[in-house]
Amino acid sequence: AQKITQTQPGMFVQEKEAVTLDCTYDTSDQSYGLFWYKQPSSGEMIFLIYQGSYDEQNATEGRYSLNFQKARKSANLVISASQLGDSAMYFCAMRSVPSYDKVIFGPGTSLSVIP
Amino acid sequence: DAGVTQSPTHLIKTRGQQVTLRCSPKSGHDTVSWYQQALGQGPQFIFQYYEEEERQRGNFPDRFSGHQYPNYSSELNVNALLLGDSALYLCASSTQGSSLSYEQYFGPGTRLTVT
Numbered sequence: 001a002q003k004i005t006q007t008q009p010g011m012f013v014q015e016k017e018a019v020t021l022d023c024t025y026d027t028s029d030q031s032y033g034l035f036w037y038k039q040p041s042s043g044e045m046i047f048l049i050y051q052g053s054y055d056e057q058n059a060t061e062g063r064y065s066l067n068f069q070k071a072r073k074s075a076n077l078v079i080s081a082s083q084l085g086d087s088a089m090y091f092c093a094m095r096s097v098p099s100y101d102k103v104i105f106g107p108g109t110s111l112s113v114i115p
Numbered sequence: 116d117a118g119v120t121q122s123p124t125h126l127i128k129t130r131g132q133q134v135t136l137r138c139s140p141k142s143g144h145d146t147v148s149w150y151q152q153a154l155g156q157g158p159q160f161i162f163q164y165y166e167e168e169e170r171q172r173g174n175f176p177d178r179f180s181g182h183q184y185p186n187y188s189s190e191l192n193v194n195a196l197l198l199g200d201s202a203l204y205l206c207a208s209s210t211q212g213s214s215l216s217y218e219q220y221f222g223p224g225t226r227l228t229v230t
Binding site for chain 1: 222224
């Protein structure tokens with residue numbers, strides 16, 4: 001069975017500092033994709049970044065980067081230069097072949113950015 | 116260009132009642148997925164609709180049913196409501212995915228409270 005684990009229920013970071021949010025996953029599938037979403041208090045899930053299991057380079061999207069370690073089955077999100085607007089819940093998620101219509105989410109990490 | 120819209124925003128129902136939640140996908144999208152997000156947890160996949168048919172289903176009882184209309188809008192119906200059905204219900208739309216990286220766009224959700 002597929003599973004996503006996020007061991008940090010809550011994190012604090014100083015404004016302008018970098019922060020790493022942890023994600024480990026469990027799957028027996030060889031082909032899969034990993035996602036990070038941000039959920040502000042408004043409730044809407046916002047896509048941040050994607051990493052495919054066969055991608056050789058770590059994904060980057062602006063201030064977001066994904067530290068992908070396939071052998072360790074980890075896909076940590078790094079946010080550089082934190083901003084007050086980064087305060088939100090962050091979810092790691094996974095989709096795999098053949099049931100790639102079904103996305104599995106982790107329990108989330110609450111990030112608070114301190115001025 | 117309107118994104119994914121959901122109605123109503125909030126809903127209060129009594130145990131044993133039935134509820135219908137509605138979702139209009141983003142323009143150009145033909146696929147709708149529904150997720151249940153209990154308080155403090157990550158979203159859980161309920162089911163996905165494409166071409167007016169349920170394509171895939173998560174681990175939810177038959178009390179949860181859905182429908183997709185020719186204009187791609189969708190409804191989620193929950194019968195015989197239980198207290199445990201209280202949650203944020205998220206709708207996500209996409210074009211029919213053929214790769215792991217296809218992106219889902221989420222609506223703001225419907226907050227259902229069962230008393």
